[in-house]
Amino acid sequence: MSTTTATAGNHPARASGVDHGTTGGDLGRLVVRALRRESRRLDALFINLALPVGIMVVFVYVFGGAIATGSSGLSYIDFVVPAVLLLSAGYGAALTAANVAEEMNEGLIDRLRTLPISSWVVPTSHVIASVARNVVTAGLALAAAVALGFRPDATVLDWALVLALVGGYILAVSAMAVVWGLAVKSTQAAEAFSFIVLFLPYLSDGFVPAETMPGVLRGFAEHQPITPLVETARALLLDQPIGNAGWIAAAWLAAAVVISVPTAAVLFRRRTTS
Amino acid sequence: MDAAISARGLTKAFGATRVLTGVDLAVAPGTLLALLGPNGSGKTTTVRILTTLLPADAGAATVAGHDVRREGAAVRRSIGLTAQHATVDELLTGRENLELFAGLHHLSGPEGRRRAAELLERFELADAANRRVGTYSGGMRRRLDLAASMVAAPRVLFLDEPTTGLDPRSRAELWSVIRELLAAGTTILLTTQYLEEADQLADRIAVINNGRIVADDTPDALKRQTGSERLLLRLERPQDLPRAGALLARAEGGPHLDADAGEVTMAIRDPEQLRHALARLHEAGIGVDQVELRTPTLDDVFFELTKAAA
Numbered sequence: 001m002s003t004t005t006a007t008a009g010n011h012p013a014r015a016s017g018v019d020h021g022t023t024g025g026d027l028g029r030l031v032v033r034a035l036r037r038e039s040r041r042l043d044a045l046f047i048n049l050a051l052p053v054g055i056m057v058v059f060v061y062v063f064g065g066a067i068a069t070g071s072s073g074l075s076y077i078d079f080v081v082p083a084v085l086l087l088s089a090g091y092g093a094a095l096t097a098a099n100v101a102e103e104m105n106e107g108l109i110d111r112l113r114t115l116p117i118s119s120w121v122v123p124t125s126h127v128i129a130s131v132a133r134n135v136v137t138a139g140l141a142l143a144a145a146v147a148l149g150f151r152p153d154a155t156v157l158d159w160a161l162v163l164a165l166v167g168g169y170i171l172a173v174s175a176m177a178v179v180w181g182l183a184v185k186s187t188q189a190a191e192a193f194s195f196i197v198l199f200l201p202y203l204s205d206g207f208v209p210a211e212t213m214p215g216v217l218r219g220f221a222e223h224q225p226i227t228p229l230v231e232t233a234r235a236l237l238l239d240q241p242i243g244n245a246g247w248i249a250a251a252w253l254a255a256a257v258v259i260s261v262p263t264a265a266v267l268f269r270r271r272t273t274s
Numbered sequence: 275m276d277a278a279i280s281a282r283g284l285t286k287a288f289g290a291t292r293v294l295t296g297v298d299l300a301v302a303p304g305t306l307l308a309l310l311g312p313n314g315s316g317k318t319t320t321v322r323i324l325t326t327l328l329p330a331d332a333g334a335a336t337v338a339g340h341d342v343r344r345e346g347a348a349v350r351r352s353i354g355l356t357a358q359h360a361t362v363d364e365l366l367t368g369r370e371n372l373e374l375f376a377g378l379h380h381l382s383g384p385e386g387r388r389r390a391a392e393l394l395e396r397f398e399l400a401d402a403a404n405r406r407v408g409t410y411s412g413g414m415r416r417r418l419d420l421a422a423s424m425v426a427a428p429r430v431l432f433l434d435e436p437t438t439g440l441d442p443r444s445r446a447e448l449w450s451v452i453r454e455l456l457a458a459g460t461t462i463l464l465t466t467q468y469l470e471e472a473d474q475l476a477d478r479i480a481v482i483n484n485g486r487i488v489a490d491d492t493p494d495a496l497k498r499q500t501g502s503e504r505l506l507l508r509l510e511r512p513q514d515l516p517r518a519g520a521l522l523a524r525a526e527g528g529p530h531l532d533a534d535a536g537e538v539t540m541a542i543r544d545p546e547q548l549r550h551a552l553a554r555l556h557e558a559g560i561g562v563d564q565v566e567l568r569t570p571t572l573d574d575v576f577f578e579l580t581k582a583a584a
Contacts, residue, residue: 029377037365040406107359111422114325115378116351273329 026117030125031132034099038133044095048133052088052141059084059207060148067208074238081145082233083206086226087198088141089166092134093173094197096126100181101190104271113272123178123268130174131167138166153239162236168253169229173197175260182267206230225252276339278303278430278461279324283333286319286485293319295485297333299463301478303429306452306462308472311482317465318358320482321434324463325355338430354423358434360415361422364408368399368418371407372425379426386425393421397451413444420451431455433464437471449474470569473497481579488579504568505542505551510561512536521554542567 064076180193204226231245279301286294301307322328326346335342338352362371376386394403397417437445472479473493481489522529529540
């Protein structure tokens with residue numbers, strides 16, 4: 001037992017005379033931990049990877065023949081791929097809510113909070129891990145789309161902007177998911193967020209043209225954030241005119257992040273000091 | 275020497291519920307204080323305040339010389355906490371957990387790996403080091419939890435009911451680990467519901483009830499106060515109870531009469547008292563149905579302490 005003596009001389013953190021701690025380092029360690037956790041939940045990992053590919057197949061083969069794309073003049077696969085891309089990225093990012101809620105309900109958060117680290121790195125690590133994981137998932141969904149016959153027509157700059165758009169969407173949804181995960185008490189309630197994020201794209205211009213919807217729904221579809229996001233992705237991938245969609249999409253994403261981050265900070269503080 | 279942990283007048287309320295109504299504690303460096311009390315008495319709240327997890331409504335506390343409210347970061351660098359519920363990541367292996375916490379304590383990579391390996395060996399988890407914690411038994415998980423608290427060799431360790439729910443063998447193992455930490459100079463505050471545990475490990479025992487410390491003394495002194503063992507006598511005829519009570523009243527630790535059960539309970543300190551008690555009842559012609567000798571429970575301690583306070 002002499003190895004774990006508590007005298008200052010044997011204090012391992014001080015013995016070297018160097019504190020190797022940086023906030024970035026702490027964040028990195030927790031991101032690695034979050035990704036490790038993800039990779040070990042095989043059921044969740046499978047759904048995360050299989051769902052986008054499955055949805056892509058369903059839309060292209062099952063609905064593809066029956067759905068007309070209206071005035072866009074696109075084949076259905078070209079029309080729907082950007083929406084499926086955002087849908088699957090958003091769904092994966094929304095799972096962050098359950099991860100955060102689970103973490104808050106486990107004893108581990110107490111240990112993390114008694115460590116000499118800034119407490120905000122804990123929720124932040126979930127957001128960063130979510131972005132890393134879901135950018136990869138979105139890439140897989142896109143690869144599946146190409147295998148099914150999707151032929152993008154995009155320059156290198158277009159691809160970079162698509163990456164920024166999808167990454168920004170994942171970031172915004174993950175940040176909102178942290179807020180949701182901190183606001184609800186149970187993991188089950190946190191999972192409801194995935195459902196909302198999964199459902200919203202259906203009420204957009206993403207899967208069927210908004211012009212085919214009845215009045216009220218059409219008004220909603222044309223003004224909800226998913227529509228400009230899908231239109232931007234479509235324009236970038238298929239070399240079409242982008243119009244105002246790009247700026248509107250960027251504004252929605254920026255607003256979501258700017259509102260979510262301080263809200264999450266306040267909720268985290270409240271949840272961890274009572 | 276200054277106390278390693280000291281608290282004065284800590285109060286805490288959650289809404290209308292007053293959880294702590296004025297907790298004073300002092301733990302000398304290198305000693306173990308057992309905070310003994312039933313569920314809901316304020317043990318965990320006290321630990322959460324001292325480990326900076328929860329702000330107190332009033333009062334002040336220092337841990338390792340740092341004020342818990344104003345110098346939270348300095349406190350967190352000096353302490354380890356094993357909370358009541360498992361505070362390790364079930365999806366990571368034992369080794370990954372310890373290396374993660376070593377990193378978050380800002381040990382360098384090689385140092386952290388060495389420290390993790392050393393602790394796994396020390397806590398007899400080396401064979402299970404590369405298995406996920408989710409597959410561990412309750413005792414192994416508790417040991418890993420304790421190892422995780424020891425990663426940075428903290429000067430002050432908080433153990434919140436570390437043996438609750440463990441089988442006797444795991445409990446004994448954990449006790450021996452705690453004794454070794456103590457021998458190495460660590461200051462420990464341990465909460466428990468078990469008098470026996472406090473008696474086995476503690477230099478001092480603070481008894482907490484309804485958010486207040488009702489006794490704070492060495493185990494021996496507390497035992498003198500409560501009697502080391504309880505003698506229970508069930509009388510053949512319950513109507514003899516008042517007479518039996520009067521006969522035994524002269525005995526130290528005064529008898530407690532239970533009219534419904536026809537039982538007399540009294541604290542005894544040595545076997546002679548048992549012989550005297552039985553002899554007295556026999557001389558008075560009071561028949562005894564059943565004689566039971568048992569170690570004091572927390573109930574007995576509280577009974578004695580509240581009686582003393584009245």
